[in-house]
Amino acid sequence: MIGKESTVGRVVKFTFLGVWLLFTVFPLYWITVTSLKAPGDIFKFPLAYWPERFSLENYSGLFGTADFGTYLTNSLIVSTVAGATATAISMLSAYVLARFEFRTKSALLMAALVTQMIPSFIALGPLYLLMTDLRLVDNRLGLILVYIAVCIPFCTVMLRGFFENIPDALEEAAMIDGLSRFSALFRVLLPVMRPGIIAAFIFNFVNCWNELFLSVTLMNSDSNKTVPTALNGFISSFNIDWGSMSAAAVLTILPTMLLFAFASRHIVQGLTSGAVKG
Amino acid sequence: MSVTSTTATKTKTPGGGETSHKRGLPRGGRRREFTTRRGLQIAAFMAPAAVFVAVFTYYPMIAGGQMAFRNWKLTDLTDTSWVGLKNFRDVFADPAWGTVLGNSAIWVFGSIVPQLVIGFALALWLRRRFPFRGLYQALIFFPWAISGFLIGILFRWLFNSEFGVVNDLLQKAGLIDEPVAWLADPKTAMVAVLIANIWYGVTFFAIMILAALQSIPDELYEAAALDGAGKARTLFQITIPYIRTTLALTVLLRVIWIFNFPDLIFGMTGGGPNNETHIVTTWMIKITQQGDYGRASALGLLVVAALLVFAVFFLMATREKKGVRR
Numbered sequence: 001m002i003g004k005e006s007t008v009g010r011v012v013k014f015t016f017l018g019v020w021l022l023f024t025v026f027p028l029y030w031i032t033v034t035s036l037k038a039p040g041d042i043f044k045f046p047l048a049y050w051p052e053r054f055s056l057e058n059y060s061g062l063f064g065t066a067d068f069g070t071y072l073t074n075s076l077i078v079s080t081v082a083g084a085t086a087t088a089i090s091m092l093s094a095y096v097l098a099r100f101e102f103r104t105k106s107a108l109l110m111a112a113l114v115t116q117m118i119p120s121f122i123a124l125g126p127l128y129l130l131m132t133d134l135r136l137v138d139n140r141l142g143l144i145l146v147y148i149a150v151c152i153p154f155c156t157v158m159l160r161g162f163f164e165n166i167p168d169a170l171e172e173a174a175m176i177d178g179l180s181r182f183s184a185l186f187r188v189l190l191p192v193m194r195p196g197i198i199a200a201f202i203f204n205f206v207n208c209w210n211e212l213f214l215s216v217t218l219m220n221s222d223s224n225k226t227v228p229t230a231l232n233g234f235i236s237s238f239n240i241d242w243g244s245m246s247a248a249a250v251l252t253i254l255p256t257m258l259l260f261a262f263a264s265r266h267i268v269q270g271l272t273s274g275a276v277k278g
Numbered sequence: 279m280s281v282t283s284t285t286a287t288k289t290k291t292p293g294g295g296e297t298s299h300k301r302g303l304p305r306g307g308r309r310r311e312f313t314t315r316r317g318l319q320i321a322a323f324m325a326p327a328a329v330f331v332a333v334f335t336y337y338p339m340i341a342g343g344q345m346a347f348r349n350w351k352l353t354d355l356t357d358t359s360w361v362g363l364k365n366f367r368d369v370f371a372d373p374a375w376g377t378v379l380g381n382s383a384i385w386v387f388g389s390i391v392p393q394l395v396i397g398f399a400l401a402l403w404l405r406r407r408f409p410f411r412g413l414y415q416a417l418i419f420f421p422w423a424i425s426g427f428l429i430g431i432l433f434r435w436l437f438n439s440e441f442g443v444v445n446d447l448l449q450k451a452g453l454i455d456e457p458v459a460w461l462a463d464p465k466t467a468m469v470a471v472l473i474a475n476i477w478y479g480v481t482f483f484a485i486m487i488l489a490a491l492q493s494i495p496d497e498l499y500e501a502a503a504l505d506g507a508g509k510a511r512t513l514f515q516i517t518i519p520y521i522r523t524t525l526a527l528t529v530l531l532r533v534i535w536i537f538n539f540p541d542l543i544f545g546m547t548g549g550g551p552n553n554e555t556h557i558v559t560t561w562m563i564k565i566t567q568q569g570d571y572g573r574a575s576a577l578g579l580l581v582v583a584a585l586l587v588f589a590v591f592f593l594m595a596t597r598e599k600k601g602v603r604r
Contacts, residue, residue: 005406013403016399016403017400017403017404017414020396020400020418020480021414021417021418023477024417024418024420024421024477025417025420027432027433027436027477028420028432030435030436030443031432031435034435042441043440043441046446047441047443047446089326089327089330090327092323092324092326092327093323093324093326093327093328095323096319096320096323096324100316100320102317102320108324111331111336112331115331115335115336115339116534116535116538117534117538117582117585117586117589118339118538118578118581118582119538119540119559119562119578119581119582121540121559121562121563121566121574121578122339122342122343122562122574122575122578122579123335123338123339123341123342124338124342124566125338125342125345125350125566125571125575126337126338126339126341126342126345127334127338129341130333130334130337130338130341145330145334146334148330148334149330149331149333149334149335150334150335152327152330152331153331153335156327181319206423209425210424210425210426210427210428211425212425212427212541213541213563228425228427228428231427231428231431232427235431235434235545235548240434242435242438242441245431245435246435249428249431249432252428253423253424253428256423256424257420257423257424259423260419260420260422260423261416261419261420264415264416264419265412265416
């Protein structure tokens with residue numbers, strides 16, 4: 001289709017792809033290797049590119065001296081609940097934006113875009129005061145509510161794209177058969193949209209899992225900290241303990257990486273099919 | 279993200295029952311009969327999203343925006359009087375402001391240009407099938423799953439002056455004789471944060487461009503081949519013009535996003551050494567942490583203004599030469 005590749009062209013291509021792959025994977029490899037070295041070996045020359053002595057001491061330290069299990073649990077609860085709720089809410093708004101024409105529509109889309117343009121720090125102070133009034137500071141429910149609001153704009157835009165890829169003859173037929181719009185949405189459209197919905201949820205989950213500044217602002221006590229907040233505590237101390245830091249980093253990255261590996265196909269597919277039809 | 283999929287479905291049918299089958303019940307002939315009901319339906323579906331975003335995003339943003347015109351310091355909350363543009367004058371009068379602005383420009387352009395070029399090359403080369411292409415795509419997708427803050431920490435360790443692997447590799451390759459204290463010198467620190475951000479951001483370009491490339495009809499390439507167009511000519515006269523809308527929108531979104539992205543620098547250098555790697559948004563964090571909410575908020579409004587101006591000019595500049603259908 002795109003013309004023949006010359007041998008030279010192919011060598012250049014695969015060299016480039018290979019170099020980029022190495023460049024992409026190496027930092028992840030390095031942090032993993034660091035985390036698996038016995039603590040003293042991290043600071044030993046020559047640097048070992050493969051652990052001489054494998055050790056899980058860095059990991060066990062996280063759950064012994066630091067309370068990393070609690071942070072992981074907090075992050076898991078907050079990200080799952082906020083991610084799922086935001087997906088459900090965005091599904092409704094995305095559906096309307098994809099299927100109806102109305103006067104305020106472009107204003108609503110603009111309002112969604114604007115939220116992405118404004119630095120979040122401008123809102124932190126008033127948000128803290130608001131949450132204090134609602135008695136939701138240092139409270140997982142409070143963080144969940146805020147994260148839902150953070151996820152909604154982008155999730156709506158993303159799901160709207162998926163809805164637009166589905167012919168509306170599908171729910172029309174269901175509505176002619178006597179289903180209400182709401183049940184047509186749930187019984188007919190959602191099953192077709194499943195990959196898109198899963199991709200949207202994973203997007204939300206990962207965003208909440210990674211969020212730092214809001215959680216630092218709203219969660220004070222140690223038992224309520226999420227993982228990024230805890231990591232922020234690790235780097236704030238003058239001397240970073242790279243052993244536990246690397247282990248903590250691996251534990252933070254691993255879940256999101258697995259989810260993305262699982263969803264990347266759906267995300268790319270969603271974009272790709274949209275482009276082909278457009 | 280849906281930028282590429284919106285063009286197909288905009289056929290309005292103002293009244294007239296015959297066409298209603300084309301585009302669904304709400305748009306066609308029945309539209310007028312059920313206006314109130316339709317309005318209520320729209321409102322009901324939009325309400326949950328609107329309430330959440332209004333209460334937890336817009337209200338704090340607007341409340342934060344007005345702090346820019348007040349004396350609002352955590353150190354003294356008894357006096358929060360209106361001070362006009364004083365906070366903005368303070369921002370401009372700060373001796374660090376020039377460095378911060380310059381760094382922001384370096385940060386945005388130094389990130390976006392390599393991201394675009396490498397992302398484009400990856401997309402071109404990923405278009406044709408090869409063994410394990412799916413696995414390859416999944417692997418280079420990984421940086422996207424990691425937070426900017428954590429990427430900062432990752433690269434902080436890689437660029438560590440004593441035990442960092444970057445120094446070790448460069449020494450092994452004979453490129454440097456002694457370890458470089460990357461993050462202790464403003465110039466090398468800036469290079470290091472840029473490398474980290476390029477590592478992070480290329481994937482997004484690659485995915486968006488690859489999706490757009492796959493929308494180019496094969497006939498165009500066949501015609502070009504018949505006309506004897508070489509690779510370079512095909513690239514510049516067919517490929518790039520055809521996907522220019524996607525390219526422009528992706529660049530626009532990324533510039534806005536990178537400008538607004540303090541996380542990586544915050545995790546990697548914290549703005550150091552000596553405040554020399556601060557960009558506008560990390561500077562805003564620093565001022566917030568010092569408790570001067572008024573001035574931080576003024577900085578935030580400046581960011582919004584700059585991004586709006588940029589977005590308008592950019593859209594005008596890329597729309598102007600619109601001879602292409604997409």
